[in-house]
Amino acid sequence: MAKKTPRTENSKPQFWLFKTEPDEYSIDDLATEKNCTWEGIRNYQARNRLRDDIRIGDQVFIYHSSCAKPAIVGLAIVTQEAYTDSAQFDPTSHYYDAKSPTDKPRWLAVTLRYQRHLANTITLAFIKKSGQFIDMELVARPRLSIQSVSIEHANAILQLAGATE
DNA sequence: GCCAACGTTGGC
């Protein structure tokens, strides 16, 4: 079992990018709910990041995928670290996993709190053509649903996005 | 709706 990466008191929050299909769950849904359980992650590498690397206070860019205009659309903050994703044990859930042992759950969730919409959304098309984001995971590893974002890229995105909604 | 990329499964 991998160990948690210690996050010292004076270390800065890290930035992540979580993908969601807006038809399923959008930034507007998160804004309405204020807090949400980010469940349904069914990929081991993404799961490992939830388990080992994502900490309370980390910042999360919300990204809309599989839609007309894929883009980074909002910001959230992690308010609860990894816990068992209950959907894996719910046979009626789209995220049900019959093979996940109840005594050793495979899948984890975190809790996010809505922060804000980005005044200017940052489209995938822009990210690809701008040149300054070529080493983003979003470009290099587009299928990973939990991505890390460097401080430099995060700052650039926030600047482009405008200060507030 | 197509299809390339890539993650997962399972037989050997």
Next chain:
DNA sequence: GCCAACGTTGGC
């Protein structure tokens, strides 16, 4: 542990 078959993701 390899790798072919299969399933899913997600941009276009």
